[in-house]
Structure formats: C-alpha cells, structure tokens
Amino acid sequence: MVWLWRVLAATCIGLGAVGIILPGLPTTPFLLVAAWAGARGWPALEARLLQHPHYGPLILDWRQRRAVPRRAKWAASALMLLSATMIWLLPAPHWLRIGLPLFLLGVAAWLWTRAEPSRKVD
Structure with a gap:
C-alpha cells in the first residue's frame, strides 16, 4: 500500500x-x-x-x-474566468458552454469562502 x-x-x-x-x-x-x-x-x-x-x-x-491567500484566490478566479471565456469563443458542445461556467462559478464561490492566512504569504 x-x-x-x-x-x-x-x-x-x-x-x-x-x-x-x-x-x-x-x-x-x-x-x-x-x-x-x-x-x-x-x-x-x-x-x-x-x-x-x-x-x-x-x-x-x-x-x-483551510486558509487560501487572497492573491491565490484572485489568480484562480482570473484563470477560471479566462477558461469560461475561452469555452465560449472556441467550438464546444452547448452543454459544456453552460456547464463549465456554472461549475467554475461554484468553485470560485467555494474558494472565496475559505479563510485567509493570518500572516502575509508571498
């Protein structure tokens, strides 16, 4: 194992x-x-x-x-937005164009509810 x-x-x-x-x-x-x-x-x-x-x-x-630095939250959110935008600009099935942004929105909401570290993290 x-x-x-x-x-x-x-x-x-x-x-x-x-x-x-x-x-x-x-x-x-x-x-x-x-x-x-x-x-x-x-x-x-x-x-x-x-x-x-x-x-x-x-x-x-x-x-x-379960803390995530604010900088990481912003970076992840920006990349998720970029992914959702790209799925709309490129040929993709309709279910994916709807489903992926909804999923990423849920991930972003979960991510932003995580605590932030009490000390500064680079």
Whole structure:
C-alpha cells in the first residue's frame, strides 16, 4: 500500500512541476495532495514539502485552517474566468458552454469562502 501513496505523491509532484511552467495548470493543489499522500506513505517527501520556503507555509495554512491567500484566490478566479471565456469563443458542445461556467462559478464561490492566512504569504 505504501507504494500507492508514493506513486500518487510523485505524480502530483510531477504535475505541480508542470504547473510551474505551464500557465493555467495550478501548482499548489497538486502539492497539497502530494503532501497528503506523502504523510501516508512517504514521510521524507512530506517533510521536504513542509520545509519548502514558498510552498511549506501554504500547505501548513491549508492543513491548519483551510486558509487560501487572497492573491491565490484572485489568480484562480482570473484563470477560471479566462477558461469560461475561452469555452465560449472556441467550438464546444452547448452543454459544456453552460456547464463549465456554472461549475467554475461554484468553485470560485467555494474558494472565496475559505479563510485567509493570518500572516502575509508571498
């Protein structure tokens, strides 16, 4: 079972790394999942993620308070708006043109109801 947690953690690290390079693919959610999976099967990786100067505080804020920095909320909202706009500009099935913006609106509403960290996060 440990190897399944490690595969999940490694896959999420890889997707997070791609997200650093590829605009529109979020990095932090993948690192949150990687730390979660690492806690179950790869403690050394979890510790390394928690000690990371940029992502460590974000992971700890999420774990302790389910907190998301305001800057991340704005960035995610802007990317969701861009995605919804693109789905209207490109050929897409009608159900997707209606469903995706509604889904993203729900995600944005959920995201903006999350707490914000008490300390400043870059």
